[in-house]
Amino acid sequence: AATIYYDNDADLSLLKNKTIAILGYGSQGHAQAQNLRDSGCNVIIGQRPGSPNYDLAVKHGFKPMSAEEATKAADIINILLPDEVQGDVYRASIKPNLKPGNILMASHGFNMHFGQVEPPAGVDAMLVAPKGPGHLVRSEFEKGGGVPGLIAIAPGSSADTIKYGLAYAKGIGATRGGVIQTTIAEETETDLFGEQVVLCGGVSELVKAGFETLVEAGYQPEMAYFECMHELKLIVDLFYQGGLNYMRYSVSNTAEYGDYTRGPRIVTEETKKEMKKILKEIQNGTFAREWILENKAGAPGFKATRRNERGHQIEEVGRRLRKLMTWINAKEV
Numbered sequence: 001a002a003t004i005y006y007d008n009d010a011d012l013s014l015l016k017n018k019t020i021a022i023l024g025y026g027s028q029g030h031a032q033a034q035n036l037r038d039s040g041c042n043v044i045i046g047q048r049p050g051s052p053n054y055d056l057a058v059k060h061g062f063k064p065m066s067a068e069e070a071t072k073a074a075d076i077i078n079i080l081l082p083d084e085v086q087g088d089v090y091r092a093s094i095k096p097n098l099k100p101g102n103i104l105m106a107s108h109g110f111n112m113h114f115g116q117v118e119p120p121a122g123v124d125a126m127l128v129a130p131k132g133p134g135h136l137v138r139s140e141f142e143k144g145g146g147v148p149g150l151i152a153i154a155p156g157s158s159a160d161t162i163k164y165g166l167a168y169a170k171g172i173g174a175t176r177g178g179v180i181q182t183t184i185a186e187e188t189e190t191d192l193f194g195e196q197v198v199l200c201g202g203v204s205e206l207v208k209a210g211f212e213t214l215v216e217a218g219y220q221p222e223m224a225y226f227e228c229m230h231e232l233k234l235i236v237d238l239f240y241q242g243g244l245n246y247m248r249y250s251v252s253n254t255a256e257y258g259d260y261t262r263g264p265r266i267v268t269e270e271t272k273k274e275m276k277k278i279l280k281e282i283q284n285g286t287f288a289r290e291w292i293l294e295n296k297a298g299a300p301g302f303k304a305t306r307r308n309e310r311g312h313q314i315e316e317v318g319r320r321l322r323k324l325m326t327w328i329n330a331k332e333v
């Protein structure tokens, strides 16, 4: 079974004489910085000016500075920038200002694992990754709880790095929920796989294909939307509370029979073979290389696909229907 750390395994006093730099005051940055400060830690913020995140940091009582200055002034440096910009910012602003004895941190292993963030000699590195979005990391902490997380120490780091990691995890509230020990490779590879195959890629394509099939067969798009997208949340809530079994207990026997007999015709041996191929591309760095190159070129394909996807009929129908359901707190970005 996995090793899981809780509050009693962590000693916050290790951070007492340390300065922690949070680079980036975005989703994770604003949450982790405030939680650490509330836990009594010395926190400074590296955030570029001219953005709402800069103003937010000021509003929260911080004095944001450049990534260079924050790195110079800190003992522990946590890079909470978007994954695709971390490599460039690291090489230009962070690495030249690191000193032996510093600890470099991140909340996702992509850049450490794929060689974009390589700590220099004498600098230890680790991940402390909350398993939830930043706003929850903050709001759960304020309620006295905490979003659970992961901890992973970079190979070659000194033996007490984990103690600092656990102290940090306690400071952001993660050890209240439990912190699972993992490796940077396992965190990175499982995270990419999950989002590509199931959570984002898999589910989005499944929903679109179902919607398109009904609409192409002449059914009303509004009906197709409710059936293939809106109801998905109700089903997922049942998974979340009691697994597949609880969903199957809740739906009709007809739905359950259709699930068992038709589901395997949608996700087939062929689908699973493709999943294994995608996993290989993650493990051997093909995906990472592709995504890094795409960004170096200014992400033209990524941006074009994003534009196209926004214009899909299910999005137009959905936008209209969600406006009529005032209680669902519809979002438009």
Ligand code: NDP
Binding pocket: 023, 024, 025, 026, 027, 028, 029, 047, 048, 050, 051, 052, 053, 054, 079, 080, 081, 082, 083, 085, 089, 106, 107, 108, 129, 130, 131, 132, 133, 134
């Ligand atoms: P956000 O996009 O919310 O925030 C990014 C921050 O980086 C902002 O402060 C932004 O400032 C700054 N930034 C963006 N581009 C640049 C740049 N070119 N140079 C300097 N600063 C820049 O990021 P997240 O909090 O979502 O992600 C941070 C890390 O946390 C990632 O590694 C991610 O994988 C990980 N993570 C995120 C989770 C989440 O819930 N979002 C969950 C678990 C892990 P500005 O306003 O100036 O653009």
Ligand code: MG
Binding pocket: 191, 192, 195
């Ligand atoms: Mg991810």
Ligand code: MG
Binding pocket: none
């Ligand atoms: Mg139904």
